[in-house]
Amino acid sequence: MWFKNLQIYRLSAPWTVTPEQLEERLAAQSFAPCANLDMQSQGWVSPRDNGMLVHTVNKQMLLMLGTEKKLLPSTVINQVAKARAAELEEQQGFAPGRKQMKEIKEQVTDELLPRAFSVRRSTRVWIDPVNGWLVVDAASTAKADEVFKLLLKAIDKLPVQNLRTERSPQAAMTDWLSADEAPSGFTIDQDTELRAVTEGKATVRYVRHALEAEDVQRHIAAGKQCTRLAMTWADRVSFVLTESLAVKRLAPLDVLKEDADKSAFGEDERFDADMTLMTGELSKLLNDLVEALGGEAREPH
Template identity: 70%
Template sequence: MFFKNLQVYRLPAPWAMTAESLASSLASHAFAPASSNELLRQGWAAPRGDGTPLVHAVNGQFLMQLATEKKVLPAKVINQVAKAKAAELEEQQGFPPGKKAMKELKERVADELLPRAFPIRSDTRVWIDPVNGWLVVDAASPAKADDVVKLLLKAVDRMPLESLRVQRSPVAVMTGWLEADEAPYGFTIDQDAELRATGESRAAVRYVRHTLEPGDVGAHIAAGKQCTRLAMTWNDRISLVLTESLAIKGVKPLDVIKEGNNVAHNDVERFDNDFVLMAGELAKLLADLVEALGGEARG
């Protein structure tokens, strides 16, 4: 249940929309499997499975899920079939198809093969905290999060959603933490980092499970490199990697959280307990991280 990657957005706090109203808006864009001639289909699916609401609400927190079904049609297969058809054409007409004809042939082959392509489904979860105004997409890439946001804005009329903006540059702040060998209150610096030069060379040095010695790191900073990724631990409860774009990756709840989780009597209770626990911890983490980055940028 715990989100592994956080692409963070802002809503007004508090956000007045109810789970029922949000689910009603999503219903017009509910997921349905792709038809035989469709390569891609996206839509909202129930996060707890079929027959449950599109928005799962517990203790005022919302959980949603975008389902994506994409058919796999390898270029190698298309090229192989197109090559065979091109050979047949050459035999019939006495000369090979030209560049334009070959392109059109490949397009026709792709259309013919599409109904037999194997569909692969992936799910992207979304957490909304209406109380504190957070919307978080569990996605490693901004492009994947953009897919979620675009469909959400299409479904919910005039949704007041914005990207998270902070007062200080994450790159400058992370570089400062490393240079001073001191993390902000509530955080500790771990053993993974990336420093990258800003000049034409784009030289980079990466530390992976390696002690960040102040002397070594300081020499790289003095040479003009800045920190673009930094592994940290928050309050001995969650480990994470902060990136230059304000994305938070590699999120892992530590044992202190797992040990404190209540024992559930069934799968439904366990799902809800895990969700409430995650929402509570991540809301505090995000608030502390924004504060460490100088607070939110307004206007």
């Protein structure tokens, strides 16, 4: 149930779409598998395999975007097209031109697509109307953009904006390491990345390695900035904060796992209890993280 990566966005206005209204609007973009000549298909799927596209617990909403993609590498297309071009050259006495070669590749693609293997993946979305968060469980902004592309078809004026803080994560993380002191409520763990701002972008990474204050301070004095930092929040959740204000490798710690073990018995009740626990903890984590970064950036007048 727990998200593994957080692409974090702010609701820029009160969320007024009810779960029932959202369900109805998402239905128009529900997932359908790739047709024979489709390279990719995307649409909304049920987070609980019960036919419902919006799963709601305590006003918290969970959505899931499904993606199916055909595996047809360009090297395969080029290889088959090259063989076809050689046959055609033998028949007509001269090599195919650019236009004819393009047509051959298109024909080969159409022939191979129906037989191509496909892979499916899903991207989960958490909407928190109470605390004003929209979070995508994705390691990259590109995956989050796929979510917004379809959400904008369902909600014409989607009240979402990028999260901006008074201090950049890079500057704040560098200061925390330089002072050898984590912000209140957090501890610094053993993974970090320091990168020079010069053209060469020389990079030093510590992986499961104790951070010696003197070594880190020496790298910072030489002009490197912290771009990734492993941290723990309130002894409850571990994660890696990046320079783009994304959270990666999110994991609940033992104290939360123990809470979850006691929470429910049936599968549905257990899922809802896990969702309640996750959304409750993450909303607090996000608030504390924003505070550690100087609060949200004020809009310029």
